[in-house]
Amino acid sequence: MAVLVVIFTVEADDLRVLLIRRSAEPFRDYWSLPGGLLAPEESLDAAAARKLQEETGVTDVYLEQLYTFSDLDGRGSVAVSYFALVNSRRAKLARRRAWPPGWFSIESLPGLAFENNGVIDYARERLRAKLDYSNVAYSLLPEYFTLSQLQRVYEAILGRPLDKRNFRKRMLSLGIIVATGRVAAEGAHRPAQLYAFRERKPIVF
Amino acid sequence: MAVLVVIFTVEADDLRVLLIRRSAEPFRDYWSLPGGLLAPEESLDAAAARKLQEETGVTDVYLEQLYTFSDLDGRGSVAVSYFALVNSRRAKLARRRAWPPGWFSIESLPGLAFENNGVIDYARERLRAKLDYSNVAYSLLPEYFTLSQLQRVYEAILGRPLDKRNFRKRMLSLGIIVATGRVAAEGAHRPAQLYAFRERKPIVF
DNA sequence: GCAAAAGTGTTCTCTGTACACCCATGT
DNA sequence: ACATGGGTGTACAGAGAACACTTTTGC
Numbered sequence: 119m120a121v122l123v124v125i126f127t128v129e130a131d132d133l134r135v136l137l138i139r140r141s142a143e144p145f146r147d148y149w150s151l152p153g154g155l156l157a158p159e160e161s162l163d164a165a166a167a168r169k170l171q172e173e174t175g176v177t178d179v180y181l182e183q184l185y186t187f188s189d190l191d192g193r194g195s196v197a198v199s200y201f202a203l204v205n206s207r208r209a210k211l212a213r214r215r216a217w218p219p220g221w222f223s224i225e226s227l228p229g230l231a232f233e234n235n236g237v238i239d240y241a242r243e244r245l246r247a248k249l250d251y252s253n254v255a256y257s258l259l260p261e262y263f264t265l266s267q268l269q270r271v272y273e274a275i276l277g278r279p280l281d282k283r284n285f286r287k288r289m290l291s292l293g294i295i296v297a298t299g300r301v302a303a304e305g306a307h308r309p310a311q312l313y314a315f316r317e318r319k320p321i322v323f
Numbered sequence: 324m325a326v327l328v329v330i331f332t333v334e335a336d337d338l339r340v341l342l343i344r345r346s347a348e349p350f351r352d353y354w355s356l357p358g359g360l361l362a363p364e365e366s367l368d369a370a371a372a373r374k375l376q377e378e379t380g381v382t383d384v385y386l387e388q389l390y391t392f393s394d395l396d397g398r399g400s401v402a403v404s405y406f407a408l409v410n411s412r413r414a415k416l417a418r419r420r421a422w423p424p425g426w427f428s429i430e431s432l433p434g435l436a437f438e439n440n441g442v443i444d445y446a447r448e449r450l451r452a453k454l455d456y457s458n459v460a461y462s463l464l465p466e467y468f469t470l471s472q473l474q475r476v477y478e479a480i481l482g483r484p485l486d487k488r489n490f491r492k493r494m495l496s497l498g499i500i501v502a503t504g505r506v507a508a509e510g511a512h513r514p515a516q517l518y519a520f521r522e523r524k525p526i527v528f
Numbered sequence: 529g530c531a532a533a534a535g536t537g538t539t540c541t542c543t544g545t546a547c548a549c550c551c552a553t554g555t
Numbered sequence: 556a557c558a559t560g561g562g563t564g565t566a567c568a569g570a571g572a573a574c575a576c577t578t579t580t581g582c
Contacts, residue, residue: 188368282561282562286562311561470534487536488535488573508580508581512531
């Protein structure tokens with residue numbers, strides 16, 4: 119009984135996935151999704167959260183069960199997949215392994231162990247759908263952020279440009295974010311208002 | 324490693340679930356969802372289809388993985404749940420057991436073993452959502468049916484009345500059904516046109 | 529002729545989308 | 556002054572929701 123975690127982040131306006139190197143057969147030395155076996159008495163959610171914490175040091179982020187596969191390795195094993203969203207500035211990847219894990223752009227993934235490419239596609243699909251009617255993006259952004267930052271995150275996940283005015287109108291009318299009154303002066307241009315998520319926990323609307 | 328199947332049907336304009344009596348502890352003699360262990364080398368989908376077939380004799384219907392639970396029995400077990408939609412006129416329940424299985428209206432379920440009531444609620448939620456953007460209802464209806472029959476199925480699942488004109492407009496404009504030209508004379512009133520699903524397999528729009 | 533279900537259009541509201549210019553700042 | 560991203564409103568189209576009467580049949 120194994121869990122498998124698709125850990126997403128957005129970095130440089132790019133949707134990325136955390137991959138590790140397999141050290142065992144089969145698919146030794148292939149890149150793959152992090153995963154592992156349940157500890158005795160451990161729940162699935164707890165195992166997924168633990169895996170996420172082991173790989174990124176991050177806890178208390180958006181984490182959702184995705185699907186359960188029974189044929190990934192071709193022989194009898196069952197793997198419960200999860201997906202997580204982390205702010206890459208908070209994540210601290212293990213660097214002292216022989217093959218350190220890394221963030222890979224979802225647009226140019228290598229061939230992965232087992233059917234992991236399919237799992238990632240499925241996770242992205244679910245994430246895309248979720249974005250439209252929930253506030254899951256909170257898990258990818260710092261406490262205070264500008265509307266442009268938020269829009270870039272949405273664009274990276276959806277893979278297409280969004281209209282600035284329509285995006286702002288919608289975010290504000292849904293009430294998922296609130297203006298803080300603070301502004302961020304950064305660069306040779308007008309400073310931007312800082313917003314915060316009204317709730318930093320999953321909300322579906 | 325167990326599977327669990329929420330088998331829905333619509334009978335007498337009423338959404339119903341198939342329940343069986345447990346014969347073993349814990350929760351001996353409680354009603355519960357049908358389920359069982361994976362056979363060696365068996366995939367999850369195959370195990371769910373087999374369970375469905377064992378209970379109803381039905382095969383080749385809509386069957387979808389729902390969620391995987393790790394704490395249903397309170398101690399370590401993992402159960403992958405599925406939901407299925409069957410036409411109750413085709414289903415043949417086992418009648419020769421000491422406690423034969425039965426169809427229970429979802430509005431008045433007894434207290435079930437484990438957390439099965441929660442699983443059913445979740446399944447119904449998913450079914451409701453799916454109804455809106457797929458043709459899953461094909462699995463609940465005979466090959467030819469009237470628009471009123473179809474509407475009653477939708478109403479039973481959604482638990483609320485629908486407007487006849489809007490319903491027809493939508494079904495036809497989505498192209499999920501086609502008129503056959505045949506009519507069904509039945510009762511002291513105008514005969515109804517018979518329709519068929521364009522595809523009798525899952526379509527998402 | 530009456531009861532019972534089948535069948536049929538129009539109007540309104542709301543939501544999503546397209547689209548272009550001025551504003552505040554640093555250099 | 557100019558380059559850079561921040562910030563704003565309006566008009567159109569499509570979808571969903573509300574709503575009532577005529578038609579065809581069996582009895």
